Amino acid sequence: MDYNFKFPKDLYSEVRIEERYRIWLTIRNGKIENDGAYTEVGAMVRVFDGNMWYTATTNTLEDIQSQLDSLTKIATPDPDIYENEVVKAFEVNQDVIMNFDKESDLRNVPRSRWKEILDDYVEKCSDPEDKDVTFRECYIGGEHEKKHLITSKGTDVAWDMQSCYFGFNYGFTVDGVTSYGNYYAVKMTLPELIGLEEKVLEKKELYLDYAKNAKDIDPGEYECVLAPMVTAMFTHESFGHKSEADFMLTDKTLAKEWVIGKKVGSEKISICDDGQLLNHGYAPYDDEGTKACKTYLMKDGVLIGRLHDSKSAVTMGEQKTGNSRAQDYHKQPIVRMTNTYMEPGTDKFEDMIAGIKDGIYVRDVSNGTGNSTFVMNPTLCFRIRDGKVCEPVRVHMLTGNVFRALFDVDAVGDDYELFDTYSCGKNGQDLRVSAGGPSIRVKKLSIS
Template sequence: MKYNFPENLYTEVRIEDNYSANYYLKDDDAENNSEVSVIGAKIRIFDGKMWYTSSTNDLDSIQAEIDGLAKIAKPNPNILKNKIVKNFAVNKAEILRFQGEGNLRNTTMEEREKICRDYRKKCTDKSVPEIKMTHTSFWCNSKIKSFYTSKGTEIVQDYQRCGVSIGHELSVNGGTFRAGKYFQEFYYKDLLNREDEMNEEINRSIDYARKAVPVVPGDYVCVLAPTVTSVFTHESFGHKSEADFMLNDKTLQDEWVMGKKVGNEKVTIIDEGDELRHGYCPYDDEGNKKQKVYLMKDGVLTGRLHDAKSASILKEKPTGNARAQDFYCSPMVRMTNTYMDAGKDDPEEIVRGVKDGIYIYDWNYGTGNSTFTIQPQKAYKIKDGKITDPILVNVVTGSVFQTLFDIDAVGTDLQFFSGMCGKNGQSMPTATGGPTIRVKKLTIN
């Protein structure tokens, strides 16, 4: 697709063809069965000092939008020498992985209903009195993005994702709990026939709700299951690695120096977008190819995540991490697939090395800055090297920097998990990952 780009300005056009579908059951009643298709474009012009942007749902008006923005921008004969513009690579690529068999746009209303009602039936034991309500849902989305710039970039790429979940609301001894499981995949077929996995997790949660007793608050040796390691990595280290946070923070720039030892030598943290995981992003929304970035290697700070602007200011290379939620939004620095790499320690030996501690099995939410917070969904005592009784833990806290040094075991069992990450009002699909790890001391309440 060709446009008449104005001279002496940098111009880009990002076109998106977005599709989504949802189905939701509350107990046995369907409360949502919807499909939405939206096509639109984001146009941006840069004159070296300011960005001028517009969005439109009328693809036939893109040239008029370009012309209108060009009239208010100030032509700059040296625009191609601008440090930010120089960081926009010229790439030509077409990566369409999902347009054949398995395209989620072809899922039918009947398929969406069937998968929900099947899991509702197979994963609800109506003899369990503690179950008060059940929520079952299916969702899918598909996106085709086309990106063109005045430097000559032409990229077409696609993305799709689907998920199914069931969640039971439990009432046990006056307390409220949740028992459920969700899956996210790239293809509908991969969501089918997984009731055994769902029921195993549901039964674990019901048993936990019945037996768990409040923890005695204090500092404990903690073993984090892979999913908990993954959220710690994302919230506590991943966001700190997004370089746009540093641009107006001289203190953070002075603290976050490349080559500085920031954790135990067992710890390596990576962000990459080429692998087919939830944060899959071969090219970012500035047209730069996603790089595999070692944020920390063997405990040493070795990289951070950039868009073109942050890389130019910090005099580093773009990493292809500029991402936008949709064509209404401008890109910003975002994670893709971010994970703590596998170590060399056997997960069972990690637990056996704990005399008196806590095993954090999964989580409800996590946040991180200088101090991180994780609210476990389920946790268990560790006694004499064995995982024993379920315990109720309200919150786990610790210093990010101290915890990175206090990790003394990193397991071989790297696992990945799918989720969404919010930042400045934009929500993006990301993958998190990690193995079992052991931390010498965390505060439990």
């Protein structure tokens, strides 16, 4: 759709139009529990007078001009608004990027096809005679979104993004204790979710064996090898959030610690954020219209970059990175990660564990947080004895000092993976992102 808005004089204005389609279906213990779909269309209108942003949202696109006019009446005109340092920093781009059309567009898939795929997984991955499994939940769904940003400076960019997800949750009761395991996948198109039965069953057996045989670990400090999924979580929580520059504007202590050019970790570590990658954090333009780019945050252990929106970049005298993102048109854009990952190294997994006499292999993790101290909750851990991965051990918490851990990484694997199974919460906004990395070896982490 073409738009011809009458933007007010002496004010910076923008309109962000979004269209979302969502579909979901859940079968729990053989019964359909959730089954729905909806389409939502709306827009955020913003006007800036150099001192304050004035905003409005609407679900009626025909009302956008009247919303602009209403905001104009309460803003203070500034003839020099386009000389404002933040406004000057806003890029002017014109582009249309549509990645999903016809058969690749999930909106064109009949609901019956989603149900058919889910029923097939339930049949192939459920065994009613398996008494070890007391809970089964299988779910599938997807989201397609289109964004269109138009500004008074002349930006007119539109792009689309979609993701399809599938998961299978199991509950196991062993000796009266219930535990859970799961397989979860996110892909860009629905056909990519077909044929994952072997992976689902492999993960189920792994979690079942863990439920039956894992023993509590003796708390203490251990040499640890983190699998790619765990490295991804560590990178996102412990380093990615520290690199979001809006935190630096209010946290002077962090700003002093996190100085560009400072060595903050092992020379084996390099960390990037790249919204250009067609993964879960894909954002070819951010919600200010800045074009995405690959941003090195750490290179060979040295801090060389941060994630910015226009305001933080201007305030700190650094370059914009295309990381101003909003959850949806109801929310204001803030500095957010996109696809954030630790780059692969050259070490082989076998070599990484070979020199460990007594350590822990952390294969999977459910969640984590990170600031100066990071905390992760592992779901699958194994003892490393004399250079071999051995019996499962139950680890409730993995903790460490971020700065010490970054320096304690003495091996970085070549087994890099980027995971599209992430979403990230910040300031009340939940946003799709990807996180990645290889296996890494850390000299010492606290286990409990």
